[in-house]
Amino acid sequence: MLESHALYQELQHHVDHDVAPDDIATTRRDFSYLGHAKVSFMVPDSVKTAVADEVNALLDKAGTRRELQFAETDFSPRRMRNVTRAEIARLGTVINEIYTAEPILRMLSAVAGEPVHPCPYEPEQFVITCLEQDGDTHGWHWDDFAFALVWVIECPPVEHGGFVQCVPGTTWNKQHPEINRALVSRPIYSMELFPGDLYLMRTNTTLHRVVPVHEGRRKIINMGYASASDLTRDFTHETMDQLWATAPGGEV
Ligand SMILES: O=C(O)CCC(=O)C(=O)O
Ligand SMILES: [Fe+2]
Incomplete structure (x- = not known):
């Protein structure tokens, strides 16, 4: 508890004193028209290390292998090992606390240009994903x-995959996802990532994937996280509910 309290202080100090207003302004502009932006600057190394340590420990304890496809996303493949929100909250401490930390919500809202809220649907609050077998994606x-x-x-x-690609300005019609149509309709952006990076994405209007890892x-x-309008909207949660309900290795 003391340790996580110290971590919180470091996060708050970093956000209050070490984040350059220019970084936020540039990132906010990029995010507004690209639908994604790196925000690695918003968290100090001490917090990144604590989160990484917890992710590694939880993957060792509780990772579940899943290989699924969903009609709602034109059967695009999901091949990965996950630790669910419920397992993270039960077995961990740091991630649960960081998720709702005021300095994080403040930074995210500044970059998004609108209030960013914790997700009202618990299973989508946080999830750990590990891609580790040839072709995992x-x-x-x-x-x-x-x-x-x-x-x-x-x-x-x-060279071995694992980077993110995305198409901002696209929307999800669950009955007619037409992913290939979205792919040819607008530019695809690719983002190289390194350990210690954080990125923010507007994921409800940005089609995205992780390129298979070889x-x-x-x-x-x-x-x-949710926008203000998400908080008042009715959702169906087909893909997430199927993801967490299906037995490991099951096919949908
Ligand atoms: O692994 C990533 O970078 C993206 C993960 C993602 O899109 C998701 O969990 O919904
Ligand atoms: Fe996603």
């Missing part, structure tokens, strides 16, 4: 909620 999809903050813990060099290993924690 998080295929093309949108997320239900407006924002995702992804912390990169481990990532292979781009060597090495990629570990991330994805924290999902």
Whole structure:
């Protein structure tokens, strides 16, 4: 408890004193028209290390292998090992606390240009994902909620895959996802990532995927956040509910 309290102080101090207003302004502009931006500057190394240590420990304790495809995203492949929100909250301490930390919400809101809220649907608050077998990937999809903050813990060099691609300005029609149509309709951006990076994405209007990993290993924690309009909207949660309900290795 004391340790996590000290961590909170460091986070607050960093956000109050070490983040340059110019960094926020530039990132906010990029985010507004590209639908994604690196925000690695918003968290001090001490917090990145504490989150990485917890991700590594939880993957050792509780990772579950999943190989799935969903009609709602044109059967794009998901091949990965996950630790769910419930397991993270039960077995961990740091991630649970960082997720709702005021300095994090303040930074995210500044970059997004609108209030960013914790996700009202618990299973989508945070999830750990490890890509480690040849061909592991998080295929093309949108997320239900407006924002995702992804912390990169481990990532292979781009030669071996594991980078992110995205198409901002696209929307998810769950009955007719038409992913290929979205891919040819607008530019695809590719983002090289390194351990210690964080990025924010507007995931409900930015089609995105992780390019299959062929060597090495990629570990991330994805924290999902809601916009103000998400809080008053009715959602269906098909893909996430199926992801967590299906037995490991099951096919949908
Ligand atoms: O691994 C990533 O960088 C993205 C993860 C993602 O899109 C998700 O968990 O919904
Ligand atoms: Fe996503």
